[in-house]
Amino acid sequence: MNREIFYENLIKTNQPFIEDYKRSFSKTLDSGWFILGENVSYFEKEFADYLGGNFCAGVASGLDALVIALQVCGFPKGSEIIVPSNTYIATILAIVNQGLKPVLVEPDIHTYNIDPALIEEKITVNTRAIMPVHLYGKCCDMDRILPLAQRHNLKVIEDCAQAHGAAINGKKAGNFGDFGAFSFYPTKNLGALGDGGALCMKNSEDYEKAKAIRNYGSRIKYYNEVIGVNSRLDEIQAGFLRIKLRHLDQINEHKRKLAKIYLAKLNDQFIKPVNQPCFFDVFHIFNIRLNHRDQLKSFLLEKNIHCEIHYPVSPNKQEAMKGIIDHIETPISEKIHNTTLSLPISFGHTEEDIHIVCDVMNKFPLI
Numbered sequence: 001m002n003r004e005i006f007y008e009n010l011i012k013t014n015q016p017f018i019e020d021y022k023r024s025f026s027k028t029l030d031s032g033w034f035i036l037g038e039n040v041s042y043f044e045k046e047f048a049d050y051l052g053g054n055f056c057a058g059v060a061s062g063l064d065a066l067v068i069a070l071q072v073c074g075f076p077k078g079s080e081i082i083v084p085s086n087t088y089i090a091t092i093l094a095i096v097n098q099g100l101k102p103v104l105v106e107p108d109i110h111t112y113n114i115d116p117a118l119i120e121e122k123i124t125v126n127t128r129a130i131m132p133v134h135l136y137g138k139c140c141d142m143d144r145i146l147p148l149a150q151r152h153n154l155k156v157i158e159d160c161a162q163a164h165g166a167a168i169n170g171k172k173a174g175n176f177g178d179f180g181a182f183s184f185y186p187t188k189n190l191g192a193l194g195d196g197g198a199l200c201m202k203n204s205e206d207y208e209k210a211k212a213i214r215n216y217g218s219r220i221k222y223y224n225e226v227i228g229v230n231s232r233l234d235e236i237q238a239g240f241l242r243i244k245l246r247h248l249d250q251i252n253e254h255k256r257k258l259a260k261i262y263l264a265k266l267n268d269q270f271i272k273p274v275n276q277p278c279f280f281d282v283f284h285i286f287n288i289r290l291n292h293r294d295q296l297k298s299f300l301l302e303k304n305i306h307c308e309i310h311y312p313v314s315p316n317k318q319e320a321m322k323g324i325i326d327h328i329e330t331p332i333s334e335k336i337h338n339t340t341l342s343l344p345i346s347f348g349h350t351e352e353d354i355h356i357v358c359d360v361m362n363k364f365p366l367i
């Protein structure tokens, strides 16, 4: 029997950084400054530089980054926001949370990202923004989405929660639209040791607004200009993120190397992610598709290999969304939700781990 291979082991993933984390924690502890201190300021600057963008505001989570982006835009209640039908629920929650209406657009069955060809037919006089989600660590087809947005005068808010460092022709996710929302949830490619997020943007007025909103609507202490929230990136987490950011390219390259093994070695019964020459994918998730997905998942678990499903239920079929999302059929999303399986791929996995997973998978189904 092969050794146990977990989907993700955050102890292993963070192992190389532990000594630096400890030093950073001690330094913050000794400073006595825990909210919006120098780690947050430096991280915001370093992350904006990394992305090649202009401004970055640290916030408490990826969901909050999306919510604050929409709040900065200040669309009238009930405005329609275009979003992929197979996204993680958080993208849709952000829209609903702001009193706006999610309008679902189906993904492309090969890239799993929003299908640009299906966007225009969903645009109405009430549409105000498109929220492309760079799912699994692959950028959406921004060369087709941006001109569409421009033609219809729509804002573009990128959900980059799975795409830290992902790029098209060297241009990084978070830089294409008006806003890029990032999550630093511990399992993300740039993961903290708790919750965290960031909102990146092009416009300096938007940046000032976002910074006020995250801090009770206040820029000067005890003077409140807008209705804000408490959603600040934690100073201790920002210290950890500064350390990890310096290794993000190495983390992404490691995951790309593991993905290459899967792509080369898995047999053709599995539908593998597409590889497009100009796209730099960072494989937050490495998924395959198979009609007998559930049997494969059990088969792998019997052999000590843990997988996940991203995601088992599409947003429009979620209990919480009853009466909120128009009832529409989303056959392409359904197909993905019913057949997708996410394989182990993290900074803590070795090439040998991936070879074991491939060898076992290629024996499926046992006859």
Ligand SMILES: *Cc1c(COP(=O)(O)O)cnc(C)c1O
Pocket (backbone or CB within 6 Å): 061, 062, 063, 064, 087, 088, 090, 091, 133, 159, 161, 162, 182, 183, 184, 185, 195, 196, 197
């Ligand atoms: C993780 C994730 C989010 C939410 O980020 P949190 O930090 O957990 O709030 C949003 N969108 C997508 C696509 C995600 O994967």
